[in-house]
Amino acid sequence: MKTIAMILREIAALFVDDGRLALAILALVAFCTVLAFGLHGPASGIAAVLTAGSILILAFSVRQGARRKPR
Template identity: 40%
Template structure:
């Protein structure tokens, strides 16, 4: 049982190593999903998704480089 929990913790750590990055990307996706549900233009939502994800990755990289 200990080996299984260790493996599961390592797998979880692969996807959620940086909590800020994970939560920020989820927030961007949720906002874009809400805009799609509200029938916003697809080009606008796609651009916002791209720009938001790029901004989140850049801010996370800058944050990590300061440490």
């Protein structure tokens, strides 16, 4: 059973390397979903929020990654 759990963790690690990055992207997508379907926001505005949010999340993730790695 431990072997199966280890294999599943390794497979999950292939798709989710940084847990905070994945959670931030999921939160952004959830926020945009609420804007689109809950508040019936304009598609262009939602696209802008999704694009800008993705770029900001990626920039913060790269910055945090650079801080963690020793030179």
